Amino acid sequence: MHLRGSRRRLLTGAGTVGAGAIALLTLDACGGGGGEGAAAQTAPDAPDLTGLESAxxxxxxLLDGNRRWADGAAVHPHTDxxxxxxxxxGQAPRAAVFTCVDSRVAPELVFDTGLGDLMVTRTAGNVFDPLVSESVSYGxxxxxxxxxxxxGHQKCGAVTAAHxxxxxxxxxxxxxxxxYALPETVNALRPAYEAAAGGPGxxxxxxIEANVLLTVEALKAHPNLAERVADGALTVxxxxxxxxxxLVAEVS
Ligand SMILES: [Zn+2]
Known part of the structure; x- marks a missing residue:
């Protein structure tokens, strides 16, 4: 169910917020009164991830938002x-994003989302280790x-340096x-280098693509996530x- 810009969320609880704990509060964006200027910032066709349950x-x-971004038609929702x-x-982000630190790859902009929509973890080359994976899996x-x-992203400096x-x-x-030196990052990217070596293109x-695919598989097996993946509660x-x-293109 898509919720339009005239609706806002009311979240109960702090920290851990399950889907069942979310109550929705509808505000009339056209009803006048104070504080409605913020609602007016959200265009009618803006994405509202709040009510979405399926991955x-x-x-x-997110792909719809990315298309707006690529077309120069981003509406920058949820900034009010x-x-x-x-x-x-409380927060109930609908998606977690694990990406690179690159300043040109800001997920909230790339997917045309806003506050509370995405839980984002970023490292150079989107490589992870046990410490980082706890942050990635938290959402x-x-x-x-x-x-x-x-x-992952085109022209990734970290992957280029590791290569x-x-x-x-x-x-x-x-x-x-x-x-400068990125020895830990280079080591973390070694499996992707080996997986891609000798291939076409x-x-x-x-x-970059191999690193994404290897990371997807590793995260699916993470102790915090494996059961949710197996149950169909989480899609990576x-x-x-x-x-x-x-544009963002899915790889598989
Ligand atoms: Zn990068």
Missing amino acids: EDIWQA EDLREELVE PAALEAPLLVVL EALLAEVEGAEPEDHG DPVDAM VGAVYSLETG
């Missing part, structure tokens, strides 16, 4: 003061978000000195964002 519907809403105040009582595990998106370093290692060459693009999707087109 499929949530993913489609009323919603900020309502969210003080789906503790807040019952039905969708987890692993989002260069690992290729130099294979060739026995001295890695180029860039004045651009090797860095292939490594892999995707890559194009800086050139602004």
Whole structure:
């Protein structure tokens, strides 16, 4: 069920908020009175993830938002003061997104969403370790978000640097000195490098996609998530964002 911009959420409880604990409060955006300027900021066709329960519907809403973003028609929903105040009582993000730190890949913008919609974790090259995976799994595990998106991106500097370093290692060459080092990130990307090596197409693009797919599989098996995946309560999707087109494409 899509909830339009004239509706707002009222969340009960703090911290862990199950779907059953969510009550919806309808406000009349056209009813006059104070505080309605905020509701007017949300266009009628803006995505409201609040009422969406299925991962499929949530993913489609995110792809719809991404299309608006790519078309230069983003509406930037859920940035109003009323919603900020309502969210003080609790949060129920509908999706978690795990992506890169790259400044050009801001998930709330890329998917044209707003406050309270997405729980986002970001690391260089969207690589993870036990510490990071606890953050990635928090939204789906503790807040019952039905969708987890692993989002790689075109022209990822971290993956490019890792590819260069690992290729130099294979060739026995001295890695180029860039004045910084990402040894942990390079090591974390080694499986993606090996998975993509020798394949067709651009090797860095292939490594970016391989990293996404390997991360999806690893997260599906994470102790916090495996049972929810098996029960069908959580869907983990892999995707890559194009800086050139602004579009997100699912990979599998
Ligand atoms: Zn990146």
